[in-house]
Each structure stands twice: as structure tokens, then as C-alpha cells.
Amino acid sequence: QPYRLLGLCGSLRRASGNRAVLLALRAALAPRAELTIFPLDEIPPYNEDDDVAPPPPAVAALRQALADSDGAIIASPEYNHGMSGVLKNALDWASRPYGQSHLTGLPVLTLTASPAFTGGVRAQQQVNETLAAVQARIVRRPQLVIGGIHEKLGEGVLTDAATLRFVLAGVEDLLAEVDHLQHRHALA
Numbered sequence: 223q224p225y226r227l228l229g230l231c232g233s234l235r236r237a238s239g240n241r242a243v244l245l246a247l248r249a250a251l252a253p254r255a256e257l258t259i260f261p262l263d264e265i266p267p268y269n270e271d272d273d274v275a276p277p278p279p280a281v282a283a284l285r286q287a288l289a290d291s292d293g294a295i296i297a298s299p300e301y302n303h304g305m306s307g308v309l310k311n312a313l314d315w316a317s318r319p320y321g322q323s324h325l326t327g328l329p330v331l332t333l334t335a336s337p338a339f340t341g342g343v344r345a346q347q348q349v350n351e352t353l354a355a356v357q358a359r360i361v362r363r364p365q366l367v368i369g370g371i372h373e374k375l376g377e378g379v380l381t382d383a384a385t386l387r388f389v390l391a392g393v394e395d396l397l398a399e400v401d402h403l404q405h406r407h408a409l410a
């Protein structure tokens with residue numbers, strides 16, 4: 223049974239470097255793990271008045287996708303030293319209903335990619351703070367910060383082998399956390 227992983231990308235940009243990293247992971251992990259990238263384009267702005275049953279369809283789909291996953295990989299750009307509003311908005315929706323979020327207890331790996339040398343590290347800190355608020359199981363090491371992303375892409379595809387190896391090391395930690403949680407090692 224392959225691991226079921228959910229990928230969220232905080233950038234909606236067609237040529238997103240963050241999405242390129244997720245796409246490279248999806249290819250590298252198959253068939254051992256299935257990484258499904260859930261698009262955040264249709265998630266409406268969070269409004270607590272609308273956070274009732276049934277939730278907006280895109281929100282219901284996001285929550286169900288999280289419920290159906292063994293773990294998640296969240297990739298965010300850094301916008302003005304923080305995570306993108308798109309991602310924060312999606313995480314706020316996913317954090318509800320209060321006490322019943324499918325993020326709670328879910329193993330989550332976070333990564334950031336930026337053309338800057340700093341690689342979006344400040345945004346990643348924010349993502350981790352938000353995930354801590356909802357008690358996700360954050361896989362923190364190695365800290366997956368990718369600087370100079372624009373030099374690591376060719377035709378929009380992640381071509382830098384060292385970067386892929388680096389990120390895959392983080393995914394191993396994520397899968398180990400899933401194993402630990404699901405006692406997969408005992409069943410294997």
C-alpha cells in the first residue's frame with residue numbers, strides 16, 4: 223500500500239518554483255508514495271460565517287483530502303517575510319471545525335523555495351507556528367529551505383539533483399513519522 227501524501231502549494235503562480243519542487247517529489251516518490259497536489263485556487267477567503275456545515279465545496283474537498291492522507295507536504299513562497307495569504311487562508315479553513323481538524327496529529331513536512339539566498343526561511347517559521355497551533359506533527363529536520371530556486375529550474379522543472387536529494391531526505395523523515403504513527407514497520 224503506497225503512502226498517501228497531500229501536497230499544498232502556497233503559490234498560485236503557473237511557473238511556481240515551490241510547485242516545481244512538489245512535482246519533482248511526486249515523480250521521485252512514485253510508486254512508493256502517491257503525492258496528490260491539492261490546488262488552492264478555489265478556496266474562498268476565510269469567513270467564520272461561512273464555516274458551517276456544509277462548508278464551501280472547495281473547503282470540503284480540502285478537508286476530505288487531508289482526512290484521506292497519511293501525511294502532508296506544504297511548500298510556501300515567502301511574501302514580505304511571511305507565508306502567502308493563500309496558504310494561511312487554506313490552513314485556517316483546514317484548522318476547523320475546532321477540535322476536529324484533520325491537520326491535528328497529521329505528520330506534515332514544510333518547505334520553502336525562493337530566488338533569495340534566505341530561501342523563504344521566515345515564511346517557513348510562520349507555517350510551522352500555524353501548524354503548531356493546530357497540533358500537527360511537524361517534521362522539522364532537515365529544515366527544507368531552498369534558496370536560489372530560479373537557478374535550480376530548467377523549463378520550470380526542478381533539475382538540481384542536490385536539491386532533490388535534500389528534499390527527499392526530509393520526506394524520509396516524514397515517512398518515518400507516518401510509520402511510527404501507524405506501526406507500519408510492525409505490519410511490513
Ligand code: FNR
Binds near residue numbers: 233237238240299338
Ligand atoms: C516576494 N518575494 C520574496 N522572496 C523572499 O525571499 N522574501 C520575501 O519577503 C519576498 N517577498 C515577496 C513579496 C511578494 C508580494 C512577491 C510577489 C514576491 C519573491 C518570491 O520569493 C518569488 O516571487 C518566488 O518565486 C515566489 O515563489 P513561487 O511562486 O516561485 O513558488
